[in-house]
Amino acid sequence: MDSCIISKEKDGVLLFTINRPRMRNAINFDVMAGLESAIEMAADQDVKIFAITGAGEQAFCSGGDLTAFHQLKTEEQAYGMLSRMSGVLYKLLTLPKPTIAIVNGSAVGGGCEIASACDFRIGKEGMKAGFVQANLAITTGWGGGTILLERLPKTAFRMLLDARVHDAEELMGLGFLDHIYKEDPIDACLSFMKGSLSKETTVLEAYKSLVNKKWEQLSMRERMEAEAAKCAVLWGEEAHHKKVDEFMSKKNKNN
Numbered sequence: 001m002d003s004c005i006i007s008k009e010k011d012g013v014l015l016f017t018i019n020r021p022r023m024r025n026a027i028n029f030d031v032m033a034g035l036e037s038a039i040e041m042a043a044d045q046d047v048k049i050f051a052i053t054g055a056g057e058q059a060f061c062s063g064g065d066l067t068a069f070h071q072l073k074t075e076e077q078a079y080g081m082l083s084r085m086s087g088v089l090y091k092l093l094t095l096p097k098p099t100i101a102i103v104n105g106s107a108v109g110g111g112c113e114i115a116s117a118c119d120f121r122i123g124k125e126g127m128k129a130g131f132v133q134a135n136l137a138i139t140t141g142w143g144g145g146t147i148l149l150e151r152l153p154k155t156a157f158r159m160l161l162d163a164r165v166h167d168a169e170e171l172m173g174l175g176f177l178d179h180i181y182k183e184d185p186i187d188a189c190l191s192f193m194k195g196s197l198s199k200e201t202t203v204l205e206a207y208k209s210l211v212n213k214k215w216e217q218l219s220m221r222e223r224m225e226a227e228a229a230k231c232a233v234l235w236g237e238e239a240h241h242k243k244v245d246e247f248m249s250k251k252n253k254n255n
């Protein structure tokens, strides 16, 4: 089964679906490569907006694949992965067209970072999300903490420090979600983005260039890179290894 699906939907929507539902759409290197390709495809003239979602009913994305990434023990080993994904999220953040995360289920850790890199976030009724990295004795490491601090200046720092999982209504109150939907995820995306999808692509690109100017002036690339480097230091420490070992032993008990 392909780990991700890239599809051209109605009205100029390019949809990237993380397709690992059994692992709650955890991100491995294949998904990273797929997201890089999809971001490049978004440049096609017939694409008006770029959307990301997760396969299945249960999860949008559970962050980094701990079974794949727990082999990364040292700061240097972790930095390679973290830096690569922070580069992907910077490309997503500055993609020259509007982007939207259709948060179709649980979003935790790096899954929240991916959603934060999108211009808009709509969540399925009943979904939950949380920047849980601190519970694993690390920080965000893909640039998502840096982005969140800019998007939600009043609430982001508490969200990161508490590392709690919030329900959809709380996420609306925190400003993380723009809308809660009940219907089919693609219909929900088309309906939420209807106003944009009726405009010329050139206008969407022109407005997104104003947003990207702000990201450039805020030195987001350098700050997201520094976040990856900071996370890599914590990743290499015993406290994090213990947390991941706990996750793996729980997983092995289940299987």
Ligand SMILES: CC[C@H](C(=O)O)C(=O)SCCNC(=O)CCNC(=O)[C@H](O)C(C)(C)COP(=O)(O)OP(=O)(O)OC[C@H]1O[C@@H](n2cnc3c(N)ncnc32)[C@H](O)[C@@H]1OP(=O)(O)O
Residues within 6 Å of the ligand: 022, 023, 024, 026, 058, 059, 061, 062, 063, 064, 065, 066, 067, 069, 106, 108, 109, 110, 111, 113, 132, 133, 136, 139, 140, 141, 142, 231, 251, 254, 255
């Ligand atoms: C890499 C760095 C990155 C960063 O931020 O920089 C990160 O994201 S660090 C990783 C942070 N992610 C987590 O800690 C999430 C762990 N998963 C969960 O909390 C839950 O699975 C949840 C809330 C996503 C879904 O809960 P639910 O009860 O619906 O499902 P299960 O927990 O029973 O999981 C089903 C199945 O999926 C496996 N799984 C889930 N998440 C991951 C993951 N991130 N990596 C690898 N595998 C994952 C889980 O082990 C279960 O497998 P099974 O073999 O069926 O036991």
